[in-house]
Structure formats: structure tokens, C-alpha cells
Amino acid sequence: MAQVKTKKSESISTIDREQLLHMYEQMFKIRAFEEQVNELYQSAKMPGLAHLYIGEEAIAVGVCEALNKEDYITSTHRGHGHCLAKGASIDKMFAELLGKDAGYCHGKGGSMHIADQDTGNLGANAIVGGSSGIATGAAFASKRLGNGRVAVCFFGEGALGQGLVYESMNMAQLWKLPVIYVCENNLYNEYTHHSESTAGSMKARAEAFGILTVEVDGQNVREVHETAIKLVEHARKGEGPAFMLCNTYRYHGHHVGDIAREYYRPKEEELKWKNDNDPLKNLSSWLTENGLADAGIFEQIESTVSKEVEEAVNFALNAPFPAPEEVTNHVYA
Amino acid sequence: MSMPNANGREIFFGDAIKEALAEELRRDPTVFMLGEDIAEAGTTFKVLNGLVDEFGKDRILDTPISEPGFTGLAVGAAMTGLRPVVDIMFGDFSGLIMDQVANQAAKIHYMSGGKLKVPMVLRTTMGAGRRSAAQHSQSLHAWYSHIPGLKVVVPSTPYDAKGLMKSAIRDDNPVVILEDKMMYKTVKGYVPEEEYIIPIGVADIKREGSDITLIATSSMVYVALDAAKLLEEVGISAEVVDPRTLVPLDKQTLVESVKKTSRAIIIDEGYEQYGVTAELASVIADEAFYYLDAPVKRMGAMNVPIPFSPALEDLTIPNAKGVFEMAKSLCNK
Numbered sequence: 001m002a003q004v005k006t007k008k009s010e011s012i013s014t015i016d017r018e019q020l021l022h023m024y025e026q027m028f029k030i031r032a033f034e035e036q037v038n039e040l041y042q043s044a045k046m047p048g049l050a051h052l053y054i055g056e057e058a059i060a061v062g063v064c065e066a067l068n069k070e071d072y073i074t075s076t077h078r079g080h081g082h083c084l085a086k087g088a089s090i091d092k093m094f095a096e097l098l099g100k101d102a103g104y105c106h107g108k109g110g111s112m113h114i115a116d117q118d119t120g121n122l123g124a125n126a127i128v129g130g131s132s133g134i135a136t137g138a139a140f141a142s143k144r145l146g147n148g149r150v151a152v153c154f155f156g157e158g159a160l161g162q163g164l165v166y167e168s169m170n171m172a173q174l175w176k177l178p179v180i181y182v183c184e185n186n187l188y189n190e191y192t193h194h195s196e197s198t199a200g201s202m203k204a205r206a207e208a209f210g211i212l213t214v215e216v217d218g219q220n221v222r223e224v225h226e227t228a229i230k231l232v233e234h235a236r237k238g239e240g241p242a243f244m245l246c247n248t249y250r251y252h253g254h255h256v257g258d259i260a261r262e263y264y265r266p267k268e269e270e271l272k273w274k275n276d277n278d279p280l281k282n283l284s285s286w287l288t289e290n291g292l293a294d295a296g297i298f299e300q301i302e303s304t305v306s307k308e309v310e311e312a313v314n315f316a317l318n319a320p321f322p323a324p325e326e327v328t329n330h331v332y333a
Numbered sequence: 334m335s336m337p338n339a340n341g342r343e344i345f346f347g348d349a350i351k352e353a354l355a356e357e358l359r360r361d362p363t364v365f366m367l368g369e370d371i372a373e374a375g376t377t378f379k380v381l382n383g384l385v386d387e388f389g390k391d392r393i394l395d396t397p398i399s400e401p402g403f404t405g406l407a408v409g410a411a412m413t414g415l416r417p418v419v420d421i422m423f424g425d426f427s428g429l430i431m432d433q434v435a436n437q438a439a440k441i442h443y444m445s446g447g448k449l450k451v452p453m454v455l456r457t458t459m460g461a462g463r464r465s466a467a468q469h470s471q472s473l474h475a476w477y478s479h480i481p482g483l484k485v486v487v488p489s490t491p492y493d494a495k496g497l498m499k500s501a502i503r504d505d506n507p508v509v510i511l512e513d514k515m516m517y518k519t520v521k522g523y524v525p526e527e528e529y530i531i532p533i534g535v536a537d538i539k540r541e542g543s544d545i546t547l548i549a550t551s552s553m554v555y556v557a558l559d560a561a562k563l564l565e566e567v568g569i570s571a572e573v574v575d576p577r578t579l580v581p582l583d584k585q586t587l588v589e590s591v592k593k594t595s596r597a598i599i600i601d602e603g604y605e606q607y608g609v610t611a612e613l614a615s616v617i618a619d620e621a622f623y624y625l626d627a628p629v630k631r632m633g634a635m636n637v638p639i640p641f642s643p644a645l646e647d648l649t650i651p652n653a654k655g656v657f658e659m660a661k662s663l664c665n666k
Contacts, residue, residue: 072413105446115445122412123445127436133405134437140406141413144365144391151409164432167402174397330447331481333505 015225017292020283023065023221025301027057027280030081032302032309033090034252037080037097037111041256045317047099050111053081055251058279059184060085062224063152063244066232072120072138072151074131077112078184078250079124082154087119090309094316101322102315108322108330120149129155129162132181136168139179139241150235151179158189160198160205169241173209178235180228181206181243184218186250191264206243218246219277222286249273344524347380347517349491350456353498354381354418356528358388361416364502367394367403368420368456377422378458378517400429404455408438408507411453416502421457424511427473430455438507439482452505454498459487460513460552460602461650467638470646472551472602475609477509478579484508484533485579489554491522493577496531504533513552513602520555533578536586542572545596545660548587548613549573553600559653560660569664579609587613588620595626596663600651605633627663632656 034054040046053060056078064073064085075082083093088104096103097111104114115123122138125131135153142149159165160183172179189197206213212234216227224246231242251274253261261270287293344352357364366384368376372395375382385393396403400421407417421430438451459472478485484506488494494512501508539554540561549557554575561571574590576582591597597617599610610631617629632651640646 074409103446105444105448108446109444113444115441115449117445117448122409123441123449125437127432130405130432130437133402133407133433134409134412136402137406137409137411137417138413139409141410141415144410145363145414147414149413164401164405167397167399168405170397170399171402171406330443330445332484333442333447333450333452 015222019065020222020287021293021297021301023061023225024280024283024298025305026061026065026085027221027283028302029090029305029309030057030060030084031280032305033080033084033093036094036309036313038252038256040097040313046097048110049255049257050080050097051078051255052252053078055273055279056184056186056218056248057081058221058224059182059218059246059248060154062221063182063228065225066228067120067150067152070120070147071149072122072135074122074135074138074151074153075114075124076128076131076155077124077126078156079112079114079154083114083116083121083124086121088114088116088121091312091315094313095319098316098319099321100316100319101326102319106322106326129159129165131155132159132165132168136172136177136179139172139177140175142178143175148236149178150232152182153179154182154184156189157183157185157187157194157198157202159183160202161189166205169206169209169211169243172241173211176238176240178238179241180231180235181241183243183245184248185245186248188250188254188265190254191258193264203243203245212240212242213245214242215245215247218248219279219282221279221283249277341523342526343521344491345518346491346494346512346520346522347378349495349524350498350512351381351384352524353495355384355387357499357502358384358392363414364416364418365392365394366418366420367396367407369396369398369422371395371420376420378514380517400426401433404430404433405437407453408433408441408451411451412441412449416452418454418456418502421455423469424457424459424473425468425471427457427476431476434477434483434507434509435480439480442506443482450505451507453507454501455507455509457509457511458514459511460515461634461639461646462515464641464643464646466641470639472511472634474511474579475603475607478609478612482507483580486510486533486577487551487579488512488577489539489551489575491520491524493531493537495524496529497533497577499530500533503530508533511551516552534581534583535578536574536576536583538572538586538590539575540571540573542570542594544570544594544664545598546572546574546590546594547598547600547656547660548576549600550576550579550609551602553602553651556651556653556656557600560656563653563657564660567661567666569660569666571660576613582616584616584620587616591617591621592624595624598630598632598656598659598663600632600656602634602650604636605631606636608633630659630663632659
């Protein structure tokens, strides 16, 4: 594994260049996917709505790259990034978002419920905080069955308003379960700044249970990934759960239809994050400054992924809808 | 109360449930129980007394007082290789867990397009008469029966409770079993020594008759049987049909009985408004209308919060005399 010299004193000896480029590719894939989703919505080709992950890509990628395929994740209504980062394929993702039979869930789940047991994805969840019990239960099963798997529970800072999250954390610490609670603080609970909903300190809430708690720059995929590796190791060794607070920003609205947003957040704020603290730019600049990559490499990655996205969306647009008889299938196992 | 039986072992309702759980815990190492005070305390009703001695505290797991949390944990554990049996002390606490049951457990198989399964059992109690007032006396099985994706079991006899519990634990779906807490140590009945199971979704005729059908659930089966005895004295032959499971519902047995007798009363301890009695009455109206000689009548709990005072509480639940009077009037006697 190549040792990478850094300008700052940070240690990234565990992450090599190839892996960083792969993470760039994954982040770009999520962004390109989400931009395409937005287009599908705007051109009225997609039923319903979608909640875009653009701006938060470093978290899903940094964390999921620290996991094995068999490890579990649970996701949220803003879940496309988590699914893709855990290894979902974009054609089946698009097909699901378009309600097609070829989708991950035969079109029955849609944007907010993508699940894929082949990549350990126990499902996105449209109840805020609703999957914290599930992730904790998956960690419970891993420990009980001794299969060494770790569960990651992604949620936004809005979920800190849900009692279930604290009940789950309490049991996880009590029983030393291998679960990592990844809180993506994108500042807004839907259309409300967290300062209007969340008293005290976010970290202190997990710390109260004696859970290992860390705060990271969610726009820095290297930092997210390095931290995730440590927390995953901690969990896998049987040392219990962790809480990872990732500071980030949601570039788009709460969902694709949330266009006029100035009543709850100024445009300048959005621009500042996009221009000064973008996770993709942060990584590409760092790689370039350290002589590990040049513009050509990123162009090549972007062009390959863009082509893949285009093919996938065409596949999904042309795929058939589920047959009517599918409506009563899978109510019961 | 006791079901008539000429020969064989008779045990209490609660002991039959414990026996089913013990047998399944022995048979399948992935089965475990979780809930409040279920280990050394053996539940507040002492139904599980002794299980912890044989199976240990890992498999008879005491939880914090966090019903949503440990129900959610069970959902996740069920999705990832275990077969949890959740103990919710009082059915009245259903409100606390309903998101995990109705939005998570019930829907995950369908939302995931059949990829994920939730093989869990949720045991809880029902039944008034214990002088426990409005938050510890309700029979809320209609709530669960409303949600597609759940199976709902309401056993009336030790024999049924044991056989259905064993089926529920082996089922790949979330199954809710509501046990009348007043029957644990009062209802005794035949339970063979040898192993057996009862399939979910099959009604049972508890008493044959020709003039009127009394469809009754859980403890109301005994109310109906007592009424049938009173009716016999005035020359009316009542058939008592116990659906045993509300979802799936054995419509055929109910409808065939009513076609034979041409009259029906439905007796259930849930609230009468929008309740189980209404659903069953609609089944009779739809499928046996032209065989009816009288309107289908419903008797449920009064539409009031269950009061504390015995003088009031006893008014709220159907009794044998009330069923007798109603049946007599339907038969023009």
C-alpha cells in the first residue's frame, strides 16, 4: 500500500491512491445519478418525488468503503447515495425510481425504499429515524450468530428528534453491539434549521450512553473514511457501537420539488458550501496538489461514469412496468 | 373455564403458551425472546416462569422499558437470521410500537419486492376484567388486523394457543398473537403430550348447532359457549365458531356455518366501532346474505375507555346473558 505524503500532518497511510480515485468515482457516480434523477423529475418522467443526496457524497462513500459487502447498512429517505456507495447498480436503481419491474424492488418500493440484500442494504426507510431499530437488530443478530458483520445506520440530524434513536443507542451500548450510527448533519430538518429543533449538543446525546463518539468534516472523504475504518474495527472487535457526527450540507432542497428555499436558507449559504467545501472538489484538489492525479484522470472518470449513467437511465426508461398481478405478490412471504 | 375433553392431559392456557415457546426454543437455536421482565420475573403474568433456567438470559432477554426500540431491534434481527419472539406486556402499549410493526415489519417484504423477510412473533395481551382501567385493559387486535402484511392470531384454548404459537414461530412473516391475560391461569384444557402444530388461517367449530351461529374470538368463545348452554335450555341450538386467526381469515368455515343456521351474532372483546365484529359481519353479509333469516348482530366492547370501577367495567364487555337475549330475539323466541 502506497504511503501518501500530505501537506498537512494528517496521516492517511491506510488509504492509497487507487482507493482515493475509486472513492472519487463513487462520489461522482452518486452526483451524476442524482442530477439525472432531478432531470427525470423536471421532465415529468419520474413518478412521485426524490430527496437528493448531492453535497453529502463523501459520507456514504467514506463510510461504505470501510465496510465489507456482507456488512449491513440501513438508509433514509435521502438514500440513493448510501445504496450506490454500498454497491447497488445504477440501472436497477433508476428502474426502481421509475417504478419499473426491473427495479431493485420490482417498482414497489421506489426512491425511498430501495433494498438490496446482495449488498447488505437492509433498505432505505421513509420514517425519519425509523431504521435505527433495524440496524441495531442486525448488529444484534451479527453478534448472536458470530458472523463478524457490522451494521451502519445512516440518518440525518433530523432523526435526533426521534426517541427510537436513543432507545436503540441505549441497547446497543448495553449489549455492546457492532453498530455505527452515522449522523449526517446537513443543517436542515426538512425546511427547518436544526438550531430551531435540537437543544444542547448533538454529540453529547450519544456520549450520554457512553458510546464512542466522533465528529468529522463530512465534506472530506479521506477524514470520513479514516474515521470509519477505526469505528468499524472497534465494532468488529466487539468493543461496541459508535456515533459518528458528520458535518455536511444538502445542496438541493428537501426534495426535488423544493425549489424556492430562500424563506429558510439564503442562496449565499448554498453557494458558499458548493464553491468552498464541495466533497468532490476537496478530494480532486488534494490529489492534484499532492501530485497523485491530474485533471485528465478526473475527466476520464467523469466521462466513463456519465456514459454509464446515460445507458442506465435509458435502460430504465425503456424497461416495462410491473404486470398488474404483481400488486398482490409479496404481501406475505 | 374448561373445554370439554374426555381423556388426556389438561393444562392452563399460560402453560400451553410456555410449552410452545420452550419446544421451539429447543428446536431452533435462532429463536429467542425479548421483552420487559421476561427472564427471572417470567413476565408480569408469570407466564414464562422457568424458561430462563433452561435457555439462559441471552435467549430470554430482558430489555429496557423501550417498546419501540426492542420491537425495532427484533425487526432487524428477524431480517438478518434470527427468529425473535417479542413480548409486549400489555396490548395497550401497541400504540408505542405501531410504527415498527405497521410501517416496518408489515411492509418490508413487500417494499423490498420480496427480497427481505421478517420472521418474528409479537406476543401481547388483551382482555378486560382485571380492574386495570383504561390503559391496561384494551383489546386492540383490530389495529393489527387492519395492516396488510401482518398475521393476527387470537387463540381461545390451551390447545389452540400452543399449536398456533408453534406455527407462528415457524412462519416467515410477522405474526401478532394476542393472549387474553384473564385466561392464563383460569382456562384449562386438553393439550396432548406429543408435538403438534395448528396451521394459521383455519377456524374451529367449538360447538355444533343448527339454529344460530355465534362467531366468537378469544375469551368471548367462553361467553358464547355459556350462552349456547342457556339457549339449549330454551330449545335453541347454537353453533359456536372460533375464527382463531383474524388474518388470514377462514371465511369459508364462518360462511358455511351461517348458511346452515341462517342467523349470526359476532362476539369480540375489541371496541365495537370499526372493529373485528364489523369486518366479520361484512363477510357474512357479502357471502351468506340470501341464507339469512335475521340481521347479523355484533357484540363488542362498549365504545368507551375501559373504566376502573368493577360496577362500570363489567358493563363494557359482552356477557353470556346478553348473547342469550340477543340470540333468543333473533330466533323469535
